[in-house]
Amino acid sequence: MEMTQVQVTANRRYVIDVFRALTMFLMIFVNDLWSLREIPPWLGHVPSSVDGLGLADVVFPMFLFIVGLSIPYAIFNRVKKGDSNASIISHILVRSLALIIMGVYHVNLESYNRELAILPKPVWQIAITVGFFLVWLDFSNYKNPNVKKVCQRLGIVLLIALAAIYRGGTLDEPQWMRFHWWGILGLIGWGYLIVSLLFLWCKGNINWLWVMFSALLSFSIFEKLGWLEGIKFIRPYVWLIDNGALPAICMAGVIVSIYFRDYFAKGKLVSFWSFLVSFAVGNIILGLLTRPLWGIHKIGSSPSWVTLCIGISIFTFMLLIWLVEIQKKKEWFSWIKPAGTSTLTCYLLPYIHYGLLSLSGLTLPLFLRTGGIGIMKSLIYTLIIIMLTGILEKFRIRLKI
Numbered sequence: 001m002e003m004t005q006v007q008v009t010a011n012r013r014y015v016i017d018v019f020r021a022l023t024m025f026l027m028i029f030v031n032d033l034w035s036l037r038e039i040p041p042w043l044g045h046v047p048s049s050v051d052g053l054g055l056a057d058v059v060f061p062m063f064l065f066i067v068g069l070s071i072p073y074a075i076f077n078r079v080k081k082g083d084s085n086a087s088i089i090s091h092i093l094v095r096s097l098a099l100i101i102m103g104v105y106h107v108n109l110e111s112y113n114r115e116l117a118i119l120p121k122p123v124w125q126i127a128i129t130v131g132f133f134l135v136w137l138d139f140s141n142y143k144n145p146n147v148k149k150v151c152q153r154l155g156i157v158l159l160i161a162l163a164a165i166y167r168g169g170t171l172d173e174p175q176w177m178r179f180h181w182w183g184i185l186g187l188i189g190w191g192y193l194i195v196s197l198l199f200l201w202c203k204g205n206i207n208w209l210w211v212m213f214s215a216l217l218s219f220s221i222f223e224k225l226g227w228l229e230g231i232k233f234i235r236p237y238v239w240l241i242d243n244g245a246l247p248a249i250c251m252a253g254v255i256v257s258i259y260f261r262d263y264f265a266k267g268k269l270v271s272f273w274s275f276l277v278s279f280a281v282g283n284i285i286l287g288l289l290t291r292p293l294w295g296i297h298k299i300g301s302s303p304s305w306v307t308l309c310i311g312i313s314i315f316t317f318m319l320l321i322w323l324v325e326i327q328k329k330k331e332w333f334s335w336i337k338p339a340g341t342s343t344l345t346c347y348l349l350p351y352i353h354y355g356l357l358s359l360s361g362l363t364l365p366l367f368l369r370t371g372g373i374g375i376m377k378s379l380i381y382t383l384i385i386i387m388l389t390g391i392l393e394k395f396r397i398r399l400k401i
Contacts, residue, residue, distance in 0.1 A: 021336040129355075135152050283307040349389060
């Protein structure tokens, strides 16, 4: 298949935007659960020592799956515009680097030490978020090119200065910023980078994409079985991020996206639904059958967690296709649309809110943060964040990488 043969329409992407918006809704919701008490355990993350799956354990891989769904459309659109491979690779690298940089800053929030640092942690948290907005704001609607130059330079200077004054660790062992792990945004960036480059290398050929998916999943399985011990000496230098598990989820999204275009969009519905059901059920069966080997664990990315999340993501996508594309109920999701069109903005806004809340010293009464009432509070909070994202979007304040 030649990539120049692909035709893309906006309508076929709307369901992906809806999926992204719903997932971002869930991500903001589960990220706010830390403020609640006495809520059902299945809503949050299952402890690393427990074999199981909570709602919060599914949200991140679902977002990775959506990244995969979007990759073919993004790359094919650039090919259609006449972009060269070098230009596309450059774009991929820039986007990935932006996510990785933001992820590293967020990771270092976890070990921030107020006793060693110059700024209070909430101030540093708000300041890095402001820096992200300055550097990666969508400047496409600003006619004056100097606005972009000034804002980006200010943002870069701010982020460098905040990195320079950072202090973490303990009083006995103070530390500067380091790569503890990559953070949610960083892991998304690495997954996007690896899978986008593989997709470009395969030229969108579905057979090679299946090979890549199998290789990534096999790498994860072999690592868990201990079959890669002989080459672990290269891990500090060259290794698939998170043992290949996260790129495998992303690649599964790419494959589903190709079938979505080649079968559903061309009216081959029986073949399309048969494939999706088979792919989803196959992953779930594989996850359950291999569960005794390594359990279902988000921490450590066990292969059972990977394949179960792929299956759940596919079934969710199927439901949304039926609602949005077949039943034409896309207006049902208009209220969360900003979470799908200004996703990064939506994700970062809580960092400003939590920082301001911490500085104010204010807290909601305990009864508003407990049980069912607390869950309603988090749902309302999520809606407020999405509404605020929509307002900022109208004023052309949104991030774009």
